[in-house]
Amino acid sequence: MRLVLTVNGTTHELDAPPSASLLSVLRDDLGLTGTRFGCGSGQCGACYVIADGRAVASCLMPARQAADRDITTIEGLAKSETLHPVQAAFIAEDAMQCGYCTSGMIISAAALLARDAAPDEAAIRDALAGNLCRCGVYGRAIRAVRRAADPEGGRGEAPAMST
Amino acid sequence: MNLEERIRIEPDGSVTAFSGKIEFGQGIRTAFAQLVANELDVPVERVRVVLGDTAQVPFDFGTFGSNSVAQEAPALRLAAAFARRSLIGRAAARLGVPATRLDTRDGTIGDGDGKRVSYADLVREAPLAGAVPEDEPLLPPDRWRLIGRPLSRVEARDIVTGRARYTADVRVDGLARGAIARPPARGAHATRVDDGAARAMPGVITVVHDGDIVGVVAEREEQARAAADVLEIDWETPKHVPSETQVVPLREDAGTDAALASAALTRSATYTLPSIASASIGPSAAVVDVRPDGATVYAGTHRPFGLRDAVAGSVGLPKESVRVMPQMSSGTYGRSSAPDVSVEAAVLSKHARRPVLVQWSRAEEFAYSPSRPEAVLEVTAGLDASGQLVAWRYDEHTNVHTAAGPDPRVAAMTSGRNAVPPYVIPSAQVVLHVEPTPLRTANFRSLAAAENVFAIESFVDELAHASKQDPLAFRLRHVEDPRLRRVMERVAEVSGYGKKLPALRGHGFACTLYHGTYVAQVAEVEVASSGAVRVLRVWCVVDPGLVINPDGVRNQVEGGIQQSASWTLLEELRHKGGRVATTSWDTYPIATFRDAPESIAVLVEGDASAPSTGVGEPGAVPTSAAIANAVFAACGARVRDVPLTRERVRTAMAAGAS
Numbered sequence: 001m002r003l004v005l006t007v008n009g010t011t012h013e014l015d016a017p018p019s020a021s022l023l024s025v026l027r028d029d030l031g032l033t034g035t036r037f038g039c040g041s042g043q044c045g046a047c048y049v050i051a052d053g054r055a056v057a058s059c060l061m062p063a064r065q066a067a068d069r070d071i072t073t074i075e076g077l078a079k080s081e082t083l084h085p086v087q088a089a090f091i092a093e094d095a096m097q098c099g100y101c102t103s104g105m106i107i108s109a110a111a112l113l114a115r116d117a118a119p120d121e122a123a124i125r126d127a128l129a130g131n132l133c134r135c136g137v138y139g140r141a142i143r144a145v146r147r148a149a150d151p152e153g154g155r156g157e158a159p160a161m162s163t
Numbered sequence: 164m165n166l167e168e169r170i171r172i173e174p175d176g177s178v179t180a181f182s183g184k185i186e187f188g189q190g191i192r193t194a195f196a197q198l199v200a201n202e203l204d205v206p207v208e209r210v211r212v213v214l215g216d217t218a219q220v221p222f223d224f225g226t227f228g229s230n231s232v233a234q235e236a237p238a239l240r241l242a243a244a245f246a247r248r249s250l251i252g253r254a255a256a257r258l259g260v261p262a263t264r265l266d267t268r269d270g271t272i273g274d275g276d277g278k279r280v281s282y283a284d285l286v287r288e289a290p291l292a293g294a295v296p297e298d299e300p301l302l303p304p305d306r307w308r309l310i311g312r313p314l315s316r317v318e319a320r321d322i323v324t325g326r327a328r329y330t331a332d333v334r335v336d337g338l339a340r341g342a343i344a345r346p347p348a349r350g351a352h353a354t355r356v357d358d359g360a361a362r363a364m365p366g367v368i369t370v371v372h373d374g375d376i377v378g379v380v381a382e383r384e385e386q387a388r389a390a391a392d393v394l395e396i397d398w399e400t401p402k403h404v405p406s407e408t409q410v411v412p413l414r415e416d417a418g419t420d421a422a423l424a425s426a427a428l429t430r431s432a433t434y435t436l437p438s439i440a441s442a443s444i445g446p447s448a449a450v451v452d453v454r455p456d457g458a459t460v461y462a463g464t465h466r467p468f469g470l471r472d473a474v475a476g477s478v479g480l481p482k483e484s485v486r487v488m489p490q491m492s493s494g495t496y497g498r499s500s501a502p503d504v505s506v507e508a509a510v511l512s513k514h515a516r517r518p519v520l521v522q523w524s525r526a527e528e529f530a531y532s533p534s535r536p537e538a539v540l541e542v543t544a545g546l547d548a549s550g551q552l553v554a555w556r557y558d559e560h561t562n563v564h565t566a567a568g569p570d571p572r573v574a575a576m577t578s579g580r581n582a583v584p585p586y587v588i589p590s591a592q593v594v595l596h597v598e599p600t601p602l603r604t605a606n607f608r609s610l611a612a613a614e615n616v617f618a619i620e621s622f623v624d625e626l627a628h629a630s631k632q633d634p635l636a637f638r639l640r641h642v643e644d645p646r647l648r649r650v651m652e653r654v655a656e657v658s659g660y661g662k663k664l665p666a667l668r669g670h671g672f673a674c675t676l677y678h679g680t681y682v683a684q685v686a687e688v689e690v691a692s693s694g695a696v697r698v699l700r701v702w703c704v705v706d707p708g709l710v711i712n713p714d715g716v717r718n719q720v721e722g723g724i725q726q727s728a729s730w731t732l733l734e735e736l737r738h739k740g741g742r743v744a745t746t747s748w749d750t751y752p753i754a755t756f757r758d759a760p761e762s763i764a765v766l767v768e769g770d771a772s773a774p775s776t777g778v779g780e781p782g783a784v785p786t787s788a789a790i791a792n793a794v795f796a797a798c799g800a801r802v803r804d805v806p807l808t809r810e811r812v813r814t815a816m817a818a819g820a821s
Binding site for chain 1: 187334
């Protein structure tokens with residue numbers, strides 16, 4: 001079926017099977033592979049995108065339902081070379097290991113900070129509770145979200161940025 | 164070792180380094196870049212590290228055992244040092260200045276009087292090459308700019324922007340998608356495949372039945388899966404023939420039975436750990452392009468050269484014609500030592516004559532991946548009247564811990580890993596029993612060390628309490644190694660181990676020496692009256708020898724502790740008759756953001772005079788015992804069975820109170 005999708009501010013027209021998920025269209029039709037496949041049932045958070053301001057599992061959303069929403073993927077967070085504060089904070093805290101779950105975590109955190117500029121730790125844990133990480137960077141990711149919310153906040157020495 | 168196998172100075176003056184090891188998030192690409200940049204005196208951004216590309220890197224057996232830095236750091240440093248000295252030699256000839264008056268700075272070489280030449284200029288006519296002397300002098304520590312400096316990983320910007328390409332993100336021209344029809348039981352053969360309906364479905368390119376592999380290739384993944392679902396297949400399941408139990412003595416001192424019989428105090432206990440899943444967030448994936456004259460394999464793998472040979476064999480190509488190009492990979496913690504998904508993609512590609520991407524579903528990943536074996540650990544020990552250990556008997560019952568299957572030559576170092584305690588014991592018998600299992604098992608983070616150290620460190624804690632000794636003091640009186648003593652004493656100091664805590668809170672201690680890395684941990688837990696355990700804080704002191712990237716070490720050890728806390732409290736792969744029953748995150752939950760401890764404080768205190776050792780696994784090894792010992796300290800419940808579910812803790816609380 002013919003679909004019109006608005007992703008990261010750009011409108012795309014494409015053909016996809018009626019059963020296609022938003023995730024599959026992002027990855028296979030639009031080449032936006034930064035949104036990862038993890039479980040296909042909305043349980044791990046690897047495929048989160050922002051739809052009308054909320055972090056949602058793109059594996060559960062039929063692509064046709066996404067047609068009338070404003071979709072932001074991990075590729076759309078940075079403004080050209082200027083990283084979103086959450087992205088910069090994840091680098092500063094080295095809040096990643098393999099990085100497979102990182103896109104989803106950053107999407108959840110960006111959606112959180114858009115609705116609550118100064119979340120406490122419990123709010124951060126709740127907002128990211130749907131993002132599973134097997135490497136175990138939860139503590140660093142919490143620190144990164146706090147850093148993004150409060151870049152001037154007092155904290156210990158962070159590693160040098162290597163990028 | 165020839166320089167050109169390890170280091171290449173590019174025409175633009177940048178540096179390329181080569182290693183057969185694989186990055187799964189351990190941070191080795193960053194550590195290798197730091198080492199090479201340090202030795203060659205260039206900014207780290209100028210170093211590109213090629214990992215595991217079989218067409219470019221020297222042979223490597225595999226990325227196992229937290230061995231990457233231990234094995235590769237010396238080789239890469241030597242090669243880089245030789246490259247630097249070779250460049251200085253060329254600069255001397257070019258500038259007409261004796262080499263002794265020249266020095267490197269930021270990718271250039273000069274004499275201090277204004278004569279200067281860049282690395283790029285020095286390799287323009289001929290690349291560097293030659294045998295690297297084994298005694299090549301290294302840059303002295305007072306010249307180091309990067310070793311010992313915290314650095315966030317070199318892939319970080321690509322990861323946070325989504326530009327990072329993992330295996331399932333590879334998009335080569337003509338890429339098709341594959342899906343596999345799974346047999347009802349492991350080892351079953353398809354005797355008849357009726358593919359009429361499948362072939363008529365939209366997007367289907369071909370249906371493949373080749374050996375034990377039955378699958379569909381289609382233009383889109385949804386189409387491949389839909390068609391695979393309608394295949395009608397008759398399966399024949401051969402009778403399962405269990406492997407024989409291997410009995411491997413690991414330590415056989417004389418007089419253990421007699422010493423146990425005459426000990427002033429003896430104790431026995433049995434500990435159990437279940438099968439657990441590697442539970443990678445990214446399910447297994449491979450893109451394989453099989454052509455008549457060769458194949459290209461894009462995959463995450465612990466063994467690029469082993470995978471090359473396996474793929475070559477599966478499609479009947481000479482191994483030299485197959486190139487494995489490892490991609491960024493979701494952490495798989497050992498699971499990707501099996502070639503399975505790449506072989507499936509190769510066979511489908513061969514028949515479809517298209518490059519094929521196969522990515523397993525979440526259910527396939529749980530049900531068909533190899534898992535960590537279960538273990539039953541039986542231990543008896545005797546103390547003399549002064550409370551000193553005099554005898555130790557330990558029987559480890561477990562399964563094969565590698566993807567390669569039973570192999571008596573490696574059983575002791577794999578299934579028997581860390582079964583011999585790091586304590587001074589006059590007489591000990593340690594015996595490994597590698598028993599059959601209907602499950603597919605393979606390498607998993609630290610192999611059997613996590614199981615053995617859970618049993619040993621729990622039991623040492625029990626012995627201390629039974630003989631009315633402080634658990635740390637009891638350990639220390641049996642430890643001679645000064646580096647182990649130091650991490651133990653330091654973690655006690657920073658955690659306040661032994662101080663009074665509120666009711667139902669406790670501190671637990673555990674330590675290990677794993678492949679040369681010293682680790683000691685204290686966990687603080689809170690136990691609810693329901694039996695639910697919450698890990699509040701963990702302190703860890705780690706000594707991995709000379710530290711290349713202190714924050715990289717911290718990150719690995721924190722992650723190991725977090726993952727191990729998840730194993731300890733939550734994880735059990737349930738199965739029956741060889742079939743895995745827990746095939747979703749609902750039935751196989753792992754720790755979430757809500758479960759993460761308030762803090763995991765890792766102090767990296769490496770002995771800089773000792774060689775660098777690995778940190779990918781050791782942080783995970785003592786955590787289960789530290790948590791179980793903390794639960795005992797908190798509420799008197801001794802739980803010897805992992806996971807420490809609330810039912811088990813509640814039952815043990817009742818037993819402890821009576």
